[in-house]
Amino acid sequence: MGRPRSFDDEVVLSRAMEAFWTNGYASTSPAQLAGAAGIAKGSLYNAFASKRELFEKCLDLYHRQIGELAKGLMEHPGTTRECLGDALRSVVDSDFAGPRRRGCLIGNTAVELAGQDAEIAQTIRRMQDDSTGWFAARIERGQRDGDVSSDLDPRAFAEHLSNTLAGLRVMAMTHEAPVLHRIIDTALALL
Amino acid sequence: MGRPRSFDDEVVLSRAMEAFWTNGYASTSPAQLAGAAGIAKGSLYNAFASKRELFEKCLDLYHRQIGELAKGLMEHPGTTRECLGDALRSVVDSDFAGPRRRGCLIGNTAVELAGQDAEIAQTIRRMQDDSTGWFAARIERGQRDGDVSSDLDPRAFAEHLSNTLAGLRVMAMTHEAPVLHRIIDTALALL
DNA sequence: CAGGTTTTAGACCGTTAGGTCAAGAAAGGT
DNA sequence: ACCTTTCTTGACCTAACGGTCTAAAACCTG
DSSP states (O other), rough: OOOOOOOHHHHHHHHHHHHHHHHHHOOOHHHHHHHHSSSOHHHHHHHHHHHHHHHHHHHHHHHHHHHHHHHHHHHHSSSSHHHHHHHHHHHHHTTTTSOOOOOHHHHHHIIIIIITHHHHHHHHHHHHHHHHHHHHHHHHHHHHOSSSSSTTTTHHHHHHHHHHHHHHHHHHHTTTTHHHHHHHHHHHHHO | OOOOSSSSSSHHHHHHHHHHHHHSSTTTOHHHHHHHHTSSHHHHHHHHHHHHHHHHHHHHHHHHHHHHHHHHHTTTTSSHHHHHHHHHHHHHHHHTTSSSSOOOOOHIIIIIIIIHHHHHHHHHHHHHHHHHHHHHHHHHHHHHTTOTTTTTHHHHHHHHHHHHHHHHHHTTTSSSSSHHHHHHHHHHOOO
């Protein structure tokens, strides 16, 4: 009962996410968010309690999306090293696809907000741990396949990969693709 | 001639730098900057044309300071691997020294501003290249000392180290020291 | 189709942003 | 001692911030 929503929440969320991603949390105003979503500010605030809550939902959407992506990438054929290399390369290349560098929403948020907001920090940490988990799972599979030395600590190496990825997405703001590809090769050299 | 400055520019710059570092560019207001520096807003604007110009000078101060630091660290005794490991560990540990995580001003600025501002992006890039240069120089020395395999490409490995460092300072926002130390060990394992 | 309920758009609000300005204070030159 | 110059402070300015509210509109139920 009552007037139905004229917009799809997920679409609004997705557009808002893009805005936050390109401009950062502080530098994205409610007016911009509403504009990007194609609805009025009042409607935005009717659907989401605050800028902050909207942002958290955007973060979550981002996380779900990259989760899907990661799942797919980790199942690609090839050796563990090829698979992980392809995955990192495809993420880096996607950074260069758009007209503006914008890195990773999760990493950017870690930098912008984790230091001032313990709740956000915790959320971000969980998301990062998920990434590490996907890497670790792929490495463990590599060890079962006899693809990766069993001397290697999957957890430690996965952390290294997460760290490398976090670095790449900062470096992508100011470097060109060949440099980043070389970094990927070096980071994977000990596999 | 004229009334003399009641404050030392470098001190004001240094305090402003701390404020920008902990809060980010957008989230640090002129009022906060003046407050942190212990002078009135008017005086701040008399000494520096704009928030933007002040920020650029802060960035430069930061860069000069870490340049000094890096120069010292790269001259520490020990093997190349020990030296680089100690250097990375000491940077990471310094992230945990203060009450609030705040990462690296240069990396944070890359994330916050490089995507929207080509001039800042260039500045940041030059600073990052300097870091890579210091790493490369130390690795080359290691090769001359017979400490590091001559098969290793110093430039490529230095880029890998810069990337690892960029990652570490993002990860430091949400992770504890032991994880980061393990990452350092893994990143250096192929030396 | 009336009544109840929710959504819509945009006017509106108090606060703060980044920045300017005017009045006085502190120096050097003559 | 006075004049010029520069600095200092806090009041002041406009625009934008994050958010609220109201009146009209659109749907569902009975």
